[in-house]
Amino acid sequence: xxRKIFHYELRDLGRKFGLLYGVLLGLCAVxxxxxxxxxxAAGGGGIADTVFMVVFLISIVAMCTAMGIITLxxxxxxxxxxLFSNQxxxxxxxxxxPWQQVAGRGLAALIFQVLSTLAIVVSIAVLVVxxxxxxxxxxxxxxxxxxxxxxxxxxxxxxxxxxxxxxxVALAVLIVLVNLILMLMACLTxxxxxGRCKSLITAVSxxxxxxxxxxxxxxxxxxxxxxxxNDGVSFQYLGTSPVRAALGMLLIVAFSALYFCAAExxxxxxxxxx
Numbered sequence: 001x002x003r004k005i006f007h008y009e010l011r012d013l014g015r016k017f018g019l020l021y022g023v024l025l026g027l028c029a030v031x032x033x034x035x036x037x038x039x040x041a042a043g044g045g046g047i048a049d050t051v052f053m054v055v056f057l058i059s060i061v062a063m064c065t066a067m068g069i070i071t072l073x074x075x076x077x078x079x080x081x082x083l084f085s086n087q088x089x090x091x092x093x094x095x096x097x098p099w100q101q102v103a104g105r106g107l108a109a110l111i112f113q114v115l116s117t118l119a120i121v122v123s124i125a126v127l128v129v130x131x132x133x134x135x136x137x138x139x140x141x142x143x144x145x146x147x148x149x150x151x152x153x154x155x156x157x158x159x160x161x162x163x164x165x166x167x168x169v170a171l172a173v174l175i176v177l178v179n180l181i182l183m184l185m186a187c188l189t190x191x192x193x194x195g196r197c198k199s200l201i202t203a204v205s206x207x208x209x210x211x212x213x214x215x216x217x218x219x220x221x222x223x224x225x226x227x228x229x230n231d232g233v234s235f236q237y238l239g240t241s242p243v244r245a246a247l248g249m250l251l252i253v254a255f256s257a258l259y260f261c262a263a264e265x266x267x268x269x270x271x272x273x274x
Contacts (some may be wrong), residue, residue, distance in 0.1 A: 005104030
Protein backbone atom coordinates (compact mmCIF):
# COMPACT_ATOMS: atom_id res chain seq x y z
CA UNK A 1 0.00 0.00 0.00
CA UNK A 2 2.94 2.33 0.49
CA ARG A 3 3.60 2.17 -3.23
CA LYS A 4 -0.05 2.93 -4.02
CA ILE A 5 -0.17 5.89 -1.62
CA PHE A 6 3.06 7.24 -3.08
CA HIS A 7 1.87 6.77 -6.67
CA TYR A 8 -1.48 8.39 -5.86
CA GLU A 9 0.22 11.44 -4.33
CA LEU A 10 2.66 11.78 -7.22
CA ARG A 11 -0.14 11.59 -9.78
CA ASP A 12 -2.44 14.12 -8.13
CA LEU A 13 0.27 16.53 -7.09
CA GLY A 14 1.90 16.19 -10.50
CA ARG A 15 -1.24 17.49 -12.20
CA LYS A 16 -1.25 20.62 -10.07
CA PHE A 17 2.47 21.28 -10.09
CA GLY A 18 2.75 20.48 -13.79
CA LEU A 19 0.47 23.43 -14.49
CA LEU A 20 2.60 25.71 -12.29
CA TYR A 21 5.80 24.55 -13.96
CA GLY A 22 4.27 25.12 -17.39
CA VAL A 23 3.15 28.66 -16.51
CA LEU A 24 6.58 29.55 -15.11
CA LEU A 25 8.43 28.14 -18.13
CA GLY A 26 5.98 29.90 -20.44
CA LEU A 27 6.55 33.27 -18.75
CA CYS A 28 10.31 32.86 -18.99
CA ALA A 29 10.15 31.72 -22.61
CA VAL A 30 7.90 34.63 -23.66
CA UNK A 31 10.14 37.13 -21.85
CA UNK A 32 13.27 35.66 -23.40
CA UNK A 33 11.85 35.62 -26.95
CA UNK A 34 10.55 39.16 -26.59
CA UNK A 35 13.97 40.32 -25.38
CA UNK A 36 15.65 38.73 -28.40
CA UNK A 37 13.14 40.25 -30.84
CA UNK A 38 13.40 43.76 -29.41
CA UNK A 39 17.18 43.48 -29.12
CA UNK A 40 17.46 42.69 -32.80
CA ALA A 41 15.01 45.41 -33.81
CA ALA A 42 16.36 48.69 -35.09
CA GLY A 43 16.51 51.38 -32.44
CA GLY A 44 15.93 48.98 -29.57
CA GLY A 45 12.95 49.26 -27.25
CA GLY A 46 11.12 52.22 -25.82
CA ILE A 47 9.30 52.93 -22.58
CA ALA A 48 6.52 50.45 -23.41
CA ASP A 49 9.10 47.69 -23.89
CA THR A 50 10.76 48.54 -20.58
CA VAL A 51 7.42 48.45 -18.76
CA PHE A 52 6.61 45.14 -20.43
CA MET A 53 9.91 43.63 -19.32
CA VAL A 54 9.53 44.92 -15.75
CA VAL A 55 6.02 43.49 -15.49
CA PHE A 56 7.14 40.11 -16.78
CA LEU A 57 10.20 39.97 -14.53
CA ILE A 58 8.09 40.86 -11.49
CA SER A 59 5.63 38.16 -12.51
CA ILE A 60 8.45 35.61 -12.78
CA VAL A 61 9.83 36.51 -9.34
CA ALA A 62 6.34 36.36 -7.83
CA MET A 63 5.74 33.01 -9.53
CA CYS A 64 8.98 31.55 -8.17
CA THR A 65 8.16 32.77 -4.67
CA ALA A 66 4.62 31.42 -4.85
CA MET A 67 5.89 28.09 -6.15
CA GLY A 68 8.21 27.73 -3.17
CA ILE A 69 5.35 28.36 -0.75
CA ILE A 70 2.86 26.16 -2.61
CA THR A 71 5.37 23.31 -2.91
CA LEU A 72 5.76 23.23 0.86
CA UNK A 73 2.15 23.65 1.92
CA UNK A 74 0.05 21.97 -0.81
CA UNK A 75 1.13 18.39 0.11
CA UNK A 76 0.52 19.21 3.79
CA UNK A 77 -2.92 20.60 2.97
CA UNK A 78 -3.75 17.37 1.14
CA UNK A 79 -2.44 15.39 4.12
CA UNK A 80 -4.85 17.19 6.45
CA UNK A 81 -7.87 17.08 4.15
CA UNK A 82 -7.51 13.41 3.26
CA LEU A 83 -6.91 12.18 6.79
CA PHE A 84 -8.68 14.61 9.10
CA SER A 85 -11.70 15.89 7.17
CA ASN A 86 -14.83 14.53 5.56
CA GLN A 87 -13.09 14.65 2.18
CA UNK A 88 -10.96 11.69 3.14
CA UNK A 89 -13.56 9.34 4.60
CA UNK A 90 -12.62 6.65 2.06
CA UNK A 91 -8.99 6.74 3.18
CA UNK A 92 -10.00 5.31 6.55
CA UNK A 93 -11.56 2.27 4.87
CA UNK A 94 -8.35 1.30 3.07
CA UNK A 95 -5.87 -1.21 4.58
CA UNK A 96 -3.14 1.43 4.85
CA UNK A 97 -0.99 1.57 7.95
CA PRO A 98 -0.32 4.96 9.55
CA TRP A 99 3.42 4.79 8.89
CA GLN A 100 2.67 4.22 5.20
CA GLN A 101 0.54 7.36 5.12
CA VAL A 102 3.34 9.42 6.67
CA ALA A 103 6.12 7.87 4.58
CA GLY A 104 4.31 7.95 1.24
CA ARG A 105 3.02 11.50 1.55
CA GLY A 106 6.26 12.80 3.04
CA LEU A 107 8.34 11.26 0.25
CA ALA A 108 6.05 12.75 -2.41
CA ALA A 109 6.37 16.17 -0.75
CA LEU A 110 10.17 15.85 -0.78
CA ILE A 111 10.25 14.88 -4.45
CA PHE A 112 8.21 17.90 -5.45
CA GLN A 113 10.49 20.15 -3.40
CA VAL A 114 13.37 18.92 -5.58
CA LEU A 115 11.33 19.15 -8.80
CA SER A 116 10.21 22.69 -8.03
CA THR A 117 13.82 23.72 -7.45
CA LEU A 118 14.82 22.18 -10.78
CA ALA A 119 11.88 23.89 -12.50
CA ILE A 120 13.03 27.27 -11.19
CA VAL A 121 16.62 26.62 -12.31
CA VAL A 122 15.50 25.52 -15.80
CA SER A 123 13.18 28.53 -16.07
CA ILE A 124 16.01 30.91 -15.20
CA ALA A 125 18.18 29.20 -17.81
CA VAL A 126 15.41 29.65 -20.41
CA LEU A 127 15.23 33.31 -19.46
CA VAL A 128 18.98 34.01 -19.49
CA VAL A 129 20.69 31.66 -21.94
CA UNK A 130 19.03 32.83 -25.21
CA UNK A 131 20.43 36.31 -24.61
CA UNK A 132 23.93 34.81 -24.59
CA UNK A 133 23.65 33.11 -27.96
CA UNK A 134 25.90 35.62 -29.69
CA UNK A 135 28.79 35.04 -27.30
CA UNK A 136 27.87 31.52 -26.21
CA UNK A 137 31.12 29.85 -27.33
CA UNK A 138 33.23 32.29 -25.36
CA UNK A 139 31.00 32.06 -22.30
CA UNK A 140 30.94 28.26 -22.51
CA UNK A 141 34.72 28.04 -22.65
CA UNK A 142 35.13 30.40 -19.70
CA UNK A 143 32.49 28.54 -17.72
CA UNK A 144 34.06 25.15 -18.39
CA UNK A 145 37.48 26.49 -17.40
CA UNK A 146 36.09 27.86 -14.13
CA UNK A 147 34.28 24.59 -13.41
CA UNK A 148 37.47 22.59 -14.03
CA UNK A 149 39.32 24.78 -11.54
CA UNK A 150 36.45 24.61 -9.07
CA UNK A 151 36.01 20.84 -9.17
CA UNK A 152 39.74 20.17 -9.07
CA UNK A 153 40.09 22.10 -5.82
CA UNK A 154 39.95 20.87 -2.26
CA UNK A 155 38.41 22.20 0.94
CA UNK A 156 41.18 22.72 3.50
CA UNK A 157 40.09 22.02 7.04
CA UNK A 158 37.95 19.15 5.86
CA UNK A 159 40.52 17.59 3.51
CA UNK A 160 37.82 16.82 0.98
CA UNK A 161 37.73 17.30 -2.79
CA UNK A 162 35.28 20.04 -3.67
CA UNK A 163 32.88 17.71 -5.57
CA UNK A 164 32.62 15.49 -2.48
CA UNK A 165 31.97 18.57 -0.35
CA UNK A 166 29.18 19.68 -2.72
CA UNK A 167 27.63 16.20 -2.55
CA UNK A 168 27.68 16.37 1.25
CA VAL A 169 26.07 19.82 1.15
CA ALA A 170 23.32 18.48 -1.15
CA LEU A 171 22.77 15.58 1.23
CA ALA A 172 22.56 17.98 4.17
CA VAL A 173 19.96 20.09 2.33
CA LEU A 174 17.85 16.98 1.67
CA ILE A 175 18.09 16.00 5.35
CA VAL A 176 16.94 19.47 6.40
CA LEU A 177 14.02 19.32 3.95
CA VAL A 178 12.96 15.91 5.26
CA ASN A 179 13.24 17.26 8.79
CA LEU A 180 11.02 20.25 7.99
CA ILE A 181 8.38 18.17 6.19
CA LEU A 182 8.16 15.58 8.99
CA MET A 183 8.07 18.30 11.65
CA LEU A 184 5.12 20.00 9.96
CA MET A 185 3.32 16.68 9.47
CA ALA A 186 3.80 15.78 13.15
CA CYS A 187 2.60 19.19 14.33
CA LEU A 188 -0.43 19.11 12.03
CA THR A 189 -1.28 15.62 13.23
CA UNK A 190 -0.98 16.77 16.85
CA UNK A 191 -3.24 19.75 16.21
CA UNK A 192 -5.95 17.67 14.54
CA UNK A 193 -5.72 14.89 17.12
CA UNK A 194 -6.38 17.26 20.01
CA GLY A 195 -9.55 18.43 18.32
CA ARG A 196 -9.70 22.02 19.61
CA CYS A 197 -7.63 25.06 18.68
CA LYS A 198 -6.03 23.08 15.86
CA SER A 199 -4.30 26.01 14.22
CA LEU A 200 -3.03 27.43 17.50
CA ILE A 201 -1.63 24.11 18.71
CA THR A 202 0.00 23.47 15.35
CA ALA A 203 1.60 26.93 15.22
CA VAL A 204 2.83 26.83 18.83
CA SER A 205 4.29 23.34 18.42
CA UNK A 206 6.09 24.32 15.18
CA UNK A 207 7.60 27.42 16.79
CA UNK A 208 8.62 25.51 19.92
CA UNK A 209 10.25 22.69 17.95
CA UNK A 210 12.07 25.07 15.64
CA UNK A 211 13.42 26.95 18.65
CA UNK A 212 14.42 23.76 20.46
CA UNK A 213 16.08 22.19 17.44
CA UNK A 214 17.84 25.42 16.48
CA UNK A 215 19.25 25.95 19.97
CA UNK A 216 20.48 22.37 20.26
CA UNK A 217 22.06 22.53 16.81
CA UNK A 218 23.72 25.84 17.69
CA UNK A 219 25.28 24.27 20.79
CA UNK A 220 26.78 21.45 18.75
CA UNK A 221 27.68 23.34 15.56
CA UNK A 222 28.83 26.96 15.92
CA UNK A 223 28.90 29.10 12.80
CA UNK A 224 31.27 28.19 9.98
CA UNK A 225 32.12 29.49 6.52
CA UNK A 226 33.81 28.46 3.28
CA UNK A 227 36.23 30.94 1.72
CA UNK A 228 38.49 30.78 -1.36
CA UNK A 229 42.09 29.97 -0.47
CA ASN A 230 45.03 32.14 -1.50
CA ASP A 231 46.04 29.78 -4.29
CA GLY A 232 42.83 30.56 -6.20
CA VAL A 233 42.08 26.85 -6.66
CA SER A 234 41.18 25.38 -3.27
CA PHE A 235 38.92 26.53 -0.46
CA GLN A 236 39.32 27.08 3.26
CA TYR A 237 36.81 25.73 5.77
CA LEU A 238 36.65 27.96 8.84
CA GLY A 239 34.68 27.17 11.96
CA THR A 240 33.57 24.08 13.82
CA SER A 241 35.30 20.71 13.48
CA PRO A 242 34.04 18.20 10.91
CA VAL A 243 33.09 15.85 13.74
CA ARG A 244 30.79 18.44 15.29
CA ALA A 245 29.30 19.22 11.88
CA ALA A 246 28.54 15.51 11.44
CA LEU A 247 27.02 15.38 14.93
CA GLY A 248 24.81 18.32 13.97
CA MET A 249 23.49 16.39 10.99
CA LEU A 250 22.93 13.33 13.17
CA LEU A 251 20.91 15.53 15.53
CA ILE A 252 18.67 16.61 12.65
CA VAL A 253 18.29 12.97 11.57
CA ALA A 254 17.34 12.01 15.14
CA PHE A 255 14.72 14.77 15.29
CA SER A 256 13.37 13.65 11.90
CA ALA A 257 12.97 10.08 13.19
CA LEU A 258 11.25 11.45 16.28
CA TYR A 259 8.82 13.49 14.17
CA PHE A 260 8.06 10.45 12.00
CA CYS A 261 7.35 8.26 15.05
CA ALA A 262 5.21 10.98 16.65
CA ALA A 263 3.16 11.50 13.48
CA GLU A 264 2.73 7.74 13.08
CA UNK A 265 1.63 7.27 16.70
CA UNK A 266 -0.82 10.18 16.67
CA UNK A 267 -2.20 9.16 13.30
CA UNK A 268 -2.65 5.57 14.48
CA UNK A 269 -4.50 6.85 17.52
CA UNK A 270 -6.69 9.06 15.32
CA UNK A 271 -7.48 6.23 12.89
CA UNK A 272 -8.32 3.89 15.75
CA UNK A 273 -10.76 6.47 17.07
CA UNK A 274 -12.32 6.65 13.63
